[in-house]
Amino acid sequence: MPIPNDRSSLPEIVLRQECNYIAVFLTMACPYRCSYCINEHESPRKKEDILPGSEWVRGLSRLTNLERQEGAVPVTLQGGEPSVHPDFYEIINGLPERIPIDLLTNLSFDVERFIARVDPARLKRQAPYASIRVSYHPGQVAFEELLVKTHRLMEAGFSIGIYGVLHPDQQEHILAMQQRAVREGVDFRTKEFLGFARGRLYGQYKYEDACTLSHTRQVRCRTSELLIGAGGNVYRCHHDLYEQGEPIGHILDPGFEMMNEPRPCRWYGHCNPCDIKVKTNRLQQFGYTAVDIEFPATAGGRRKSRRAVAAATG
Ligand code: SF4
Numbered sequence: 001m002p003i004p005n006d007r008s009s010l011p012e013i014v015l016r017q018e019c020n021y022i023a024v025f026l027t028m029a030c031p032y033r034c035s036y037c038i039n040e041h042e043s044p045r046k047k048e049d050i051l052p053g054s055e056w057v058r059g060l061s062r063l064t065n066l067e068r069q070e071g072a073v074p075v076t077l078q079g080g081e082p083s084v085h086p087d088f089y090e091i092i093n094g095l096p097e098r099i100p101i102d103l104l105t106n107l108s109f110d111v112e113r114f115i116a117r118v119d120p121a122r123l124k125r126q127a128p129y130a131s132i133r134v135s136y137h138p139g140q141v142a143f144e145e146l147l148v149k150t151h152r153l154m155e156a157g158f159s160i161g162i163y164g165v166l167h168p169d170q171q172e173h174i175l176a177m178q179q180r181a182v183r184e185g186v187d188f189r190t191k192e193f194l195g196f197a198r199g200r201l202y203g204q205y206k207y208e209d210a211c212t213l214s215h216t217r218q219v220r221c222r223t224s225e226l227l228i229g230a231g232g233n234v235y236r237c238h239h240d241l242y243e244q245g246e247p248i249g250h251i252l253d254p255g256f257e258m259m260n261e262p263r264p265c266r267w268y269g270h271c272n273p274c275d276i277k278v279k280t281n282r283l284q285q286f287g288y289t290a291v292d293i294e295f296p297a298t299a300g301g302r303r304k305s306r307r308a309v310a311a312a313t314g
């Protein structure tokens with residue numbers, strides 16, 4: 001979808017009350033090459049135009065109705081690796097203060113530069129988890145290096161914690177590193193592995209055949225998350241985001257608004273685990289799922305998988 005050129009002020013985008021997550025994929029680029037990564041690093045999609053920082057600030061500043069009883073819904077900057085965006089600091093420092101910011105990162109950036117350019121208060125809020133959530137990727141970075149950087153950001157006053165995915169091939173190592181981090185006073189949490197490994201699909205899903213890649217079915221689907229891709233397009237789910245499905249709008253489209261109605265979808269069966277997994281919400285309450293799916297009586301045909309689902313991002 002082309003970026004609108006109209007420079008006039010844009011109307012508000014009112015966040016639906018049930019929306020509890022705003023994901024901003026600043027870029028899908030990343031300096032690491034994890035074998036389980038869901039991004040296709042060599043794909044032409046990686047070279048698609050990313051939205052400049054000024055346009056991100058303009059588009060995200062439209063968001064209203066973020067306030068909730070437990071605190072405002074943050075904008076979560078993620079990727080890929082969000083710090084790779086050339087205007088990363090302009091975006092963080094340009095968003096209005098009423099919009100809280102969370103950051104999902106692999107911490108590959110220069111932490112001294114980050115400390116010099118970002119106020120710790122800008123990424124800190126009342127929440128049962130850290131605002132900067134660092135993903136640890138064994139084989140891509142030495143854990144010692146990650147710990148040193150994390151300690152440095154903690155000393156500088158940032159709210160930060162490390163997360164490790166319990167991939168069946170890495171589980172022992174992740175748990176050992178967790179023990180080490182906790183001994184050093186660092187918040188280290190584990191995440192369930194989602195996707196195929198060792199010949200089976202891992203993860204706890206609300207709809208058990210949604211991610212099996214064995215069939216497709218026509219359904220109607222309603223999401224409670226706002227997912228915005230690197231070019232500013234808004235997608236109904238992670239499947240569409242990663243597979244370049246048809247966007248449902250653009251963050252700079254004056255006519256864009258969040259809809260409450262379920263949308264028709266013919267890709268059920270190839271859903272992304274991120275959308276279907278049973279997980280904790282931003283209040284760390286277990287049992288939340290990003291989408292609600294309605295099943296009509298008729299079943300669809302089969303199709304070939306474009307690629308297997310993978311494990312984790314960020
Ligand atoms: S059914 Fe699956 S692929 Fe379709 S919109 Fe919902 S989550 Fe996405």
Ligand code: SF4
Binds near residue numbers: 313314
């Ligand atoms: S999983 Fe995350 S850190 Fe690893 S290559 Fe993909 S985006 Fe980069």
